[in-house]
Amino acid sequence: MLGIDIGTTSIKAVSLSRNKNDVSLLAAGNIPAPRVNPDMVAHSDEQVIANTINQLVHDMKVNSAGVAVSLPSYKVINQVIEIPEMNEKEIEQSIQWEAEQYIPLPLSKVKIDYSVIGRNEATKKLKIILVAAPLSLIEKYMRIISLTGLNLLAIETEILASVRSVVHSLPTLANIMLLSVGATNTEIALIRNQLLIYTKSYPIGGNTLTRAVSEELGFDYSQAEEYKNTYGLDESKLEAKINKIVAPFFTNLFSEIEKTIIYFKEEYLKEEIMTVVISGGTAKLPGLMLATTKNIGINSQVSNPFINIQANETVLNSLTADAPIYTTSVGLALKEI
Numbered sequence: 001m002l003g004i005d006i007g008t009t010s011i012k013a014v015s016l017s018r019n020k021n022d023v024s025l026l027a028a029g030n031i032p033a034p035r036v037n038p039d040m041v042a043h044s045d046e047q048v049i050a051n052t053i054n055q056l057v058h059d060m061k062v063n064s065a066g067v068a069v070s071l072p073s074y075k076v077i078n079q080v081i082e083i084p085e086m087n088e089k090e091i092e093q094s095i096q097w098e099a100e101q102y103i104p105l106p107l108s109k110v111k112i113d114y115s116v117i118g119r120n121e122a123t124k125k126l127k128i129i130l131v132a133a134p135l136s137l138i139e140k141y142m143r144i145i146s147l148t149g150l151n152l153l154a155i156e157t158e159i160l161a162s163v164r165s166v167v168h169s170l171p172t173l174a175n176i177m178l179l180s181v182g183a184t185n186t187e188i189a190l191i192r193n194q195l196l197i198y199t200k201s202y203p204i205g206g207n208t209l210t211r212a213v214s215e216e217l218g219f220d221y222s223q224a225e226e227y228k229n230t231y232g233l234d235e236s237k238l239e240a241k242i243n244k245i246v247a248p249f250f251t252n253l254f255s256e257i258e259k260t261i262i263y264f265k266e267e268y269l270k271e272e273i274m275t276v277v278i279s280g281g282t283a284k285l286p287g288l289m290l291a292t293t294k295n296i297g298i299n300s301q302v303s304n305p306f307i308n309i310q311a312n313e314t315v316l317n318s319l320t321a322d323a324p325i326y327t328t329s330v331g332l333a334l335k336e337i
């Protein structure tokens with residue numbers, strides 16, 4: 001399977017092969033994303049994206065049997081709901097009705113999916129995570145892959161793919177917080193017993209930080225990007241100039257994380273979140289991992305989706321620095337059809 005993650009700044013692709021429980025890396029690569037309207041309204045944008053994907057796949061020299069592509073999480077509604085105890089068939093019949101209360105779009109315009117994540121012992125109700133994606137968005141991604149000539153086998157939300165990859169790399173940890181920080185969006189997600197049980201997205205990301213550095217210091221964008229990527233949250237360099245600009249964003253994020261932890265503790269008394277995994281390009285921000293550990297009080301780590309995947313050592317070494325950006329695409333490629 002070839003997993004393709006179309007981001008704002010770059011398109012990432014990972015090709016994996018599976019032999020029983022052994023997963024091997026065939027190729028991984030990324031290419032700058034073409035500058036298109038973020039909503040890809042124009043059909044010409046779809047062709048430009050398709051051409052870029054073809055360029056990437058060509059450079060990776062892979063022949064893929066099938067493709068899985070991700071939808072940006074912030075365009076998809078993910079909501080944990082509780083419904084009366086019922087069997088699988090009854091859920092299927094009533095899910096539309098249940099969903100209607102939570103989805104601000106006509107049901108004829110969304111595709112609804114769900115999975116049972118547990119049971120609330122106090123209320124004796126079933127906990128379900130509801131996923132609702134606009135049909136227009138799904139159709140757009142189908143058109144893009146169809147324009148590439150590749151064989152589309154699956155479409156899923158970015159965060160679900162990332163969860164699969166985190167679970168695959170850390171199979172023994174029961175409760176994990178995933179912090180996915182890309183260019184334009186950030187997601188906080190909770191994984192319990194290998195299932196996504198909570199997710200929320202925030203419209204900030206690495207590009208927000210770069211823009212702030214650029215505005216505050218009067219740098220052009222690419223210079224600001226370089227300063228941000230070099231100094232990040234480091235307080236010991238440049239009189240902590242970059243830190244002072246960037247840190248407030250994380251103060252806000254950390255307080256959202258605190259709220260998420262409180263939610264987790266209320267739902268699952270006596271359970272602990274063992275680690276915070278940071279994925280996406282901003283995971284590489286100098287000092288972010290330490291700041292997260294320090295502020296949240298939970299040991300944090302940068303995502304390495306290539307753990308537990310077999311690969312040639314030279315290839316792996318060349319990918320290590322970029323590992324966190326491949327979290328979603330590895331998760332997509334791990335999807336079993």
Ligand SMILES: Nc1ncnc2c1ncn2[C@@H]1O[C@H](COP(=O)(O)OP(=O)(O)OP(=O)(O)O)[C@@H](O)[C@H]1O
Nearest residue numbers: 007008009010182183184185206207280281282285
């Ligand atoms: N060394 C680094 N330090 C800090 N930030 C970095 C570093 N390298 C890249 N970034 C940031 O990572 C972001 C890109 O990450 P990623 O590839 O995960 O985003 P994307 O998938 O293109 O965007 P999105 O998912 O938000 O649409 C950019 O904002 C970039 O500035």
Ligand SMILES: [Mg+2]
Nearest residue numbers: 007008182183
């Ligand atoms: Mg992304």
